[in-house]
Amino acid sequence: MKLSVIGCGYLGAVHAAAMASLGHEVVGIDVDQAKIDALAEGRAPFFEPGLPELLTETHGSGQLVFSTDVAAAADCQVHFIAVGTPQQVDGPGADLRFVNAAVDSLLPHLKPGDLVVGKSTVPVGTADSLAPRIEATGAELAWNPEFLREGFAVKDTIEPDRLVYGVRSERARNLLDQVYSTAVAAGTPLVVTDYPTAELVKTAANAFLATKISFINAMAELAETTGADVTQLADAIGYDKRIGRKFLNAGVGFGGGCLPKDIRAFRARAEELGRGESLAFLREIDEINLRCRQRVITLATELLGGSVYQRRIAVLGLAFKPNSDDIRDSPAADVAVGLNGLGAEVVAYDPEAIENARRTHPQLTYAASTKEALADAEAVVLVTEWDEFKQLDPTAVADQVSQRVIIDGRNVLDREAWRAAGWRYAGLGRS
Numbered sequence: 001m002k003l004s005v006i007g008c009g010y011l012g013a014v015h016a017a018a019m020a021s022l023g024h025e026v027v028g029i030d031v032d033q034a035k036i037d038a039l040a041e042g043r044a045p046f047f048e049p050g051l052p053e054l055l056t057e058t059h060g061s062g063q064l065v066f067s068t069d070v071a072a073a074a075d076c077q078v079h080f081i082a083v084g085t086p087q088q089v090d091g092p093g094a095d096l097r098f099v100n101a102a103v104d105s106l107l108p109h110l111k112p113g114d115l116v117v118g119k120s121t122v123p124v125g126t127a128d129s130l131a132p133r134i135e136a137t138g139a140e141l142a143w144n145p146e147f148l149r150e151g152f153a154v155k156d157t158i159e160p161d162r163l164v165y166g167v168r169s170e171r172a173r174n175l176l177d178q179v180y181s182t183a184v185a186a187g188t189p190l191v192v193t194d195y196p197t198a199e200l201v202k203t204a205a206n207a208f209l210a211t212k213i214s215f216i217n218a219m220a221e222l223a224e225t226t227g228a229d230v231t232q233l234a235d236a237i238g239y240d241k242r243i244g245r246k247f248l249n250a251g252v253g254f255g256g257g258c259l260p261k262d263i264r265a266f267r268a269r270a271e272e273l274g275r276g277e278s279l280a281f282l283r284e285i286d287e288i289n290l291r292c293r294q295r296v297i298t299l300a301t302e303l304l305g306g307s308v309y310q311r312r313i314a315v316l317g318l319a320f321k322p323n324s325d326d327i328r329d330s331p332a333a334d335v336a337v338g339l340n341g342l343g344a345e346v347v348a349y350d351p352e353a354i355e356n357a358r359r360t361h362p363q364l365t366y367a368a369s370t371k372e373a374l375a376d377a378e379a380v381v382l383v384t385e386w387d388e389f390k391q392l393d394p395t396a397v398a399d400q401v402s403q404r405v406i407i408d409g410r411n412v413l414d415r416e417a418w419r420a421a422g423w424r425y426a427g428l429g430r431s
């Protein structure tokens with residue numbers, strides 16, 4: 001099939017490359033010339049494991065092309081909208097500017113029989129409001145939310161754990177079945193539904209994940225007060241299959257371009273719909289989450305005797321999670337910036353996210369390696385659980401720092417081993 005993908009960010013670029021690798025002819029479109037130039041040369045414009053290989057595989061084959069001109073979508077039959085829906089600058093709601101612009105730019109190139117497929121995360125009701133404009137061209141709209149995780153985006157796109165089609169006709173469903181024929185043939189669970197359900201599935205899933213994380217972080221707060229151990233607590237409740245152990249890792253909390261802004265937009269939308277009370281709890285989820293970042297800063301202050309001013313602190317991690325260079329709403333970057341704001345001499349290191357962090361936070365000092373970050377540090381703060389940090393040998397690095405103080409903001413280190421090597425160790429919710 002001939003497909004276009006409008007928006008070549010973390011979602012769209014992976015979707016375009018994955019669809020091409022499944023045998024479709026794909027044109028990826030974005031207004032960002034630099035991004036399109038990189039993709040057209042077969043280079044990934046951001047860090048995503050597996051994406052460079054997919055781009056190399058299809059490069060030069062004609063199967064996957066990129067353009068800044070939306071007219072390149074004209075001879076495609078299915079058009080994916082994969083642009084961002086960031087938080088509004090002046091409020092908690094979603095900014096739909098890019099979705100509207102993408103649809104407006106596509107309208108003149110649509111023809112009867114085309115299918116426009118929304119993948120962006122949008123407030124419920126968006127598809128209903130976009131449909132008339134698309135239907136006026138003889139094309140049709142479907143909403144097909146995406147559940148990929150950064151770091152696993154390629155696998156999640158090629159082998160999704162479920163497919164959700166929000167459609168108004170059998171024809172739209174059949175076209176989507178053709179697009180996803182490989183996953184459909186593999187027996188991937190499929191939910192065929194209406195627009196509002198498809199939109200809500202996505203925001204509900206992210207709200208649930210955020211709630212799970214904040215729940216365990218609330219337990220961490222209680223564990224700290226009572227001397228309990230939140231990791232053991234998570235293990236013990238996680239054995240209950242109804243609860244499950246995944247997304248119960250306490251620490252510095254959730255970040256990224258999705259969970260934080262999605263729960264805020266979801267709550268804002270509920271209020272617009274007159275159902276604010278239904279999602280009022282998401283404000284607590286957000287607040288618990290933001291408290292975790294503050295807790296790491298407070299722990300560093302306490303362990304350094306009451307002030308971080310002019311104290312050298314190694315911050316390990318800047319990305320919102322490992323295997324990503326994404327620093328959007330990153331707890332790790334927030335901790336680094338917060339400590340720096342208190343006058344600490346922060347030296348930060350991340351295997352992939354430094355370039356992005358430097359652009360947004362030029363005031364921080366960046367190291368070229370973990371070793372350089374640790375040199376003469378009076379405290380080490382681990383805030384993104386990259387393997388490289390998890391595997392640090394407490395004995396081997398003990399002589400690199402000036403004071404053996406470690407704050408394990410992700411509860412991933414072997415506490416006993418670090419203590420045995422002479423470190424003062426503090427995790428979150430585990431003393």
Ligand code: UGA
Nearest residue numbers: 146147148149150213247248249253254255256258320321
């Ligand atoms: C999330 C969802 O997991 C995807 O299903 C969804 O498609 C995506 O948002 C999206 O809406 O596009 P992602 O933002 O890539 O994916 O990140 P997650 O793996 O969900 O992690 C989110 C944050 O939660 C990270 O900061 C991570 O460190 C944190 N986290 C995760 C915890 O603090 N504890 C945990 O136990 C798990």
